[in-house]
Amino acid sequence: MASTDSITLPAPFDAHVHLRQGNMMRLVTPHVEQGGIRMAFVMPNLVPPLTTPEQTFAYTKELQAIAPNLHFLPSMYLSAQLTPEHIRQAKAGGIVGVKSYPRGVTTNSDGGVGMEGYGVYDEVFAEMEKQDMVLNLHGEVPSDVDGDGTCVLNAEERFLPHLREINRKFPKLRIVLEHCTTAAAVECVKTLPANVVATITPHHLALTIDGACSSSLGFCKPLAKFPSDRAALRDAVRSGSPKFFLGSDSAPHPSSSKLPALQVAHVTAADGSPAHEVTLPSPCAAGIYTSQNLVPLTAEIFERAAIPLACLEGFCSTFGREFYGFPAPQGHEVTIRRVEGKKVDKAFGYKTDKGDDEWVIPFMAGENIGWEIAA
Numbered sequence: 378m379a380s381t382d383s384i385t386l387p388a389p390f391d392a393h394v395h396l397r398q399g400n401m402m403r404l405v406t407p408h409v410e411q412g413g414i415r416m417a418f419v420m421p422n423l424v425p426p427l428t429t430p431e432q433t434f435a436y437t438k439e440l441q442a443i444a445p446n447l448h449f450l451p452s453m454y455l456s457a458q459l460t461p462e463h464i465r466q467a468k469a470g471g472i473v474g475v476k477s478y479p480r481g482v483t484t485n486s487d488g489g490v491g492m493e494g495y496g497v498y499d500e501v502f503a504e505m506e507k508q509d510m511v512l513n514l515h516g517e518v519p520s521d522v523d524g525d526g527t528c529v530l531n532a533e534e535r536f537l538p539h540l541r542e543i544n545r546k547f548p549k550l551r552i553v554l555e556h557c558t559t560a561a562a563v564e565c566v567k568t569l570p571a572n573v574v575a576t577i578t579p580h581h582l583a584l585t586i587d588g589a590c591s592s593s594l595g596f597c598k599p600l601a602k603f604p605s606d607r608a609a610l611r612d613a614v615r616s617g618s619p620k621f622f623l624g625s626d627s628a629p630h631p632s633s634s635k636l637p638a639l640q641v642a643h644v645t646a647a648d649g650s651p652a653h654e655v656t657l658p659s660p661c662a663a664g665i666y667t668s669q670n671l672v673p674l675t676a677e678i679f680e681r682a683a684i685p686l687a688c689l690e691g692f693c694s695t696f697g698r699e700f701y702g703f704p705a706p707q708g709h710e711v712t713i714r715r716v717e718g719k720k721v722d723k724a725f726g727y728k729t730d731k732g733d734d735e736w737v738i739p740f741m742a743g744e745n746i747g748w749e750i751a752a
Contacts, residue, residue, distance in 0.1 A: 383751065384686060385712045387705035388415040389672055389693040392576050393513075393555055393624030395420045395664070396440060404727040404737065405629045405668055406443040413672030413711040413750050416448040416703060418513075418624070421476055426454035430466040450701065452476045452513060457497070461504035473701060474511035474553075475501070479519050479536075495539055502543065506550040511701065513553045514540065516562060517599055529600045530586075534561040544569055551700070556581065556626045558599045560609035566620055567613075574700055576624025577610050577692075579675045580665045580740050582682055593635055594738060597628065598663040611682050614692055622696035625671055628664030631735040632724065635662055666739045670721060673713050673748035674741070712751040719749050 391414045396406050409417050419440065421427035427436055430453065437451040453459065453467055455477040464475075477495075495502075505512060517532035518539070527535055540554060554566055554575040566575045584601035595601070613621045637660065667674055672693060679686060698705055723743045724736035 381686060382715045383712060384676065384689060384714075385710050386413075386672065386690055387694045388698070388709035389413050389623070389711055390416045390418075390697045390701075390703075391623060391625050391627070391668075391671060392418045392553070392697045392701070393420065393578075393626045394418065394668060395422070395626070395628045397629060398423055399730040400727050401629060401631070401729075401737070402439070403443060404725060405627075405666075406440055406447075408669040408725075409671075410444055410447050411750070412668050412670050412674075413713065414447070414668070415705075415709045415711065416450065416698070418450040418474065418701070419452060421452050421454040422478060426456065427452070428454050428456045428458055430463055430470055430472060433467070433472055434470055448703070450474070450703075454478070455498065455501070459498075459501050461500055464501060464504040464508055464510060468508040468510055472510070474513045475505060476513040476515070476555075478515050479517045479532075495543060499546065502547050502550060506547045509551070511551045511553060512543070513555055514543075515599075516540065516554045516557060529598070530602065533557070533559050533599050533602075537561060537565045540565060540573070541569070544573055548572075553624070553700075555624060556599060558602050558610070559606045563609045563613045563621075567618070571620070574620045574622070574696075575613075576626075576697075577614060577621055578624060578626045578665075579667060579671070579678045580626075582607065582610055582614065582684070583678050583741075593637075593661040594740070594742070595665070596635075596661050596663055597626070597665045611684055614679075614688055615684050617688055617691055619691065619696040619699065622691070622700070623675065623693050624697075625667050626664075627666055627668040627671065629666045629668075629737045630662040630664050631729065632738050633735065635664075635738055637661055666737055669725065669739060670746070670749075672711060673719075673746060673750060674721070676713055676748040677746040680747070713748045714751045715747055716749045717747070719746055720744065721746060 394417045427433045433451045433453050440449050450473045452474040455475050516536045518536050521527045552573045556578050557575045585604050585607050588595045589601040721741045724738050726736050729735050
């Protein structure tokens with residue numbers, strides 16, 4: 378690191394990024410490098426999900442063709458079809474992790490883990506431990522509001538016993554609790570061995586539930602929580618603990634999904650009188666997009682949160698790389714510098730696979746930030 382007006386980081390690493398498919402993939406994949414990232418751990422929740430090594434190898438090849446200078450770390454989707462033999466094949470082919478999703482909780486998670494729990498995957502986890510692969514956990518349990526009272530506000534805390542049990546059964550398995558949002562998750566990770574770590578997103582360092590609920594652009598899974606939870610995340614980063622590092626969970630969605638138009642329904646009255654129109658709200662997609670300016674945005678959020686800029690290097694570069702076993706290569710450093718009047722882009726336009734005009738709206742669209750990538 379240099380002065381407070383210019384910061385050089387060794388080959389920043391984003392340990393959690395969504396790159397999608399088709400034309401959206403072609404839009405957002407170059408953004409990762411533009412945002413200052415040199416290595417990216419890529420999520421497998423596509424349609425269909427990447428449940429086999431062959432599918433993952435093919436997808437990684439597509440990404441590499443779009444962004445040949447980026448180092449991609451591929452992952453597979455934890456599913457009932459996954460076998461120990463798949464794990465061996467994956468390891469041999471360079472796949473570094475398996476991602477677990479709770480069923481139905483977030484984007485493209487219908488094939489994830491349901492109420493049956495994680496014990497059914499013991500053979501897979503045992504082989505992952507043997508092969509030294511990483512288990513990446515979306516740390517929530519499915520909501521069951523009318524049953525046990527689980528909802529978006531307590532789903533992460535209620536997941537933590539599963540994390541402890543997996544670690545108990547497989548003490549050498551490397552585990553990442555992805556995008557943690559609660560003080561309870563931070564404390565849990567602190568108490569577990571060094572091979573259990575967590576990623577934290579920049580937007581969870583910025584948002585609380587107020588911001589998440591006041592605009593669909595702040596809606597993501599897991600949901601931002603209470604001010605006390607945000608304070609715990611900030612303290613975890615401020616502490617300089619290598620257990621907590623950058624995983625942006627940058628998740629692009631078309632604007633029609635993030636800002637859905639009201640749907641029109643035609644309703645016929647009980648007395649048979651002519652139908653009239655009523656408007657109904659559409660669901661909003663869960664996800665916040667940060668890839669295009671990720672490193673400068675992270676520096677901006679650090680300053681707003683009174684997190685020392687000296688913490689950037691560990692958080693953005695060294696801690697995650699050390700955990701995954703990929704030291705920063707020489708010559709891939711990234712420098713950010715202070716700037717005045719820099720605004721986050723309001724939207725990124727592209728054509729959908731059907732040829733329609735669409736946009737991806739980034740986090741803090743149109744706001745001023747005080748950092749940019751140095752040319």
